[in-house]
Amino acid sequence: MSETITTLEKLASSVLQTLKEEKNIEQKLQSPLRNQILKGEIKKITDVEDRANRLLEEGVIDIYAEQIDSNYIREIEYLRIKANYYRSKVLQSIDVDQEVVYVYATHIFLKDFLEKELQQFTGDILDIIALEQLEKEEPIVVQPNENLVSLYEDHGLGSFSKPREQGLPIFESSSIFSLCNLLKPYFSEQDFYYLESLFETAVQVPRKLFFLSEGNKLADLFWQLYENKLVFNCNKMQLERWIAINFQYSERGKVKGFTPKYLNKIISTDHQKCKNPIVDISNDFSTNINS
Known part of the structure; x- marks a missing residue:
């Protein structure tokens, strides 16, 4: 300089x-x-x-x-x-x-x-509702048993050697590879290194991953994944919280953090369809990506 x-x-x-x-x-x-x-x-x-x-x-x-x-x-x-x-x-x-x-x-x-x-938190009613709800939630540990193993196998995940907390998203295993390829242009090489691990484990990575585009595109993608049952083991509010913890985005050349209000409007409420979505997901995710 x-x-x-x-x-x-x-x-x-x-x-x-x-x-x-x-x-x-x-x-x-x-x-x-x-x-x-x-x-x-x-x-x-x-x-x-x-x-x-x-x-x-x-x-x-x-x-x-x-x-x-x-x-x-x-x-x-x-x-x-x-x-x-x-x-x-x-x-x-x-x-x-x-x-x-x-x-x-x-x-x-x-x-x-x-x-x-x-x-920052401003007292907006959507922020109040989101934060109050999160405070009330108690983490529930899901212990593997025959029924749960069957559920996981239906999604191509196999059984887990470790219990998975209810509320942590589980992504359809067959879609993770396509999802990572789809998002590769939107992350730096260093951040992309953590992306697959994040989708496979849902465990918080060392730092928030920086999405190199508008936040509504990433939020819309997660909304589509949820609506098409490609992510499960959580409700929408828990998914929003997970996104806010693990991702940030670019707005006018500056780094922005996701807020409960921002994500709630896109994922949990009726909203206008993203004008320039990353992808338009059909029920067959992999086919849609490769088409």
């Missing part, structure tokens, strides 16, 4: 608290309307970003011009930061480039802070 970018980041980081105070962020976080307020604050920032991208595509502004159009200073500075303009351009002085620092602090640091706060 260049010295210019390092300096810019340090300056922007130093004014972040000032920005929070100016916008009364701490008070807003305590408000009963916290969720709506955070969405509103994020929208103010993304509206500028959307306008900047539109102006750039329409050829209205030029981020590499020597003279900046005073009507679009904030939009141009946002696009310059996004385009790594300041990796090769030296800031003239702190005073002259105060607008650059402000834009960087707003669109990088403040936006990130607000988005992370929005993901």
Whole structure:
């Protein structure tokens, strides 16, 4: 990273608290309307970003011009930061480039802070229901016996040498190979190393695996697996909890963690079909994957 970018980041980081105070962020976080307020604050920032991208595509502004159009200073500075303009351009002085620092602090640091706060538990009724239900659940250890062995063999699993807790998902063994192949492009090589083990054992891996795309795609895939009876030994809420513990996803180039509310809306409630699903699973999973 260049010295210019390092300096810019340090300056922007130093004014972040000032920005929070100016916008009364701490008070807003305590408000009963916290969720709506955070969405509103994020929208103010993304509206500028959307306008900047539109102006750039329409050829209205030029981020590499020597003279900046005073009507679009904030939009141009946002696009310059996004385009790594300041990796090769030296800031003239702190005073002259105060607008650059402000834009960087707003669109990088403040936006990130607000988005992370929005993901935290906010008292939403869906989060309350999910968390209360999870607290009530007691792990039930399933002891192998003739009936259970028969059930497992019906799914191609064979008998287990170790008991499996009720609530930990069991994936149809014949589908695991196809499932891993399907998901291989969505994980780094290092994370993919753990993926098959996770599907075979459901035991938590050393770290959350990073899904390199939108979270709704992965959640939709697990919903389809459940609906097509390719995962069992758990209810939908337990499956949601398992996903949240073991996976994270990418949103606008940033790492996001799954929340109970997010997963509940996709897996446990009626929802619109994913517009760009990873796969459309039929009852014959392997045939569908290979077709």
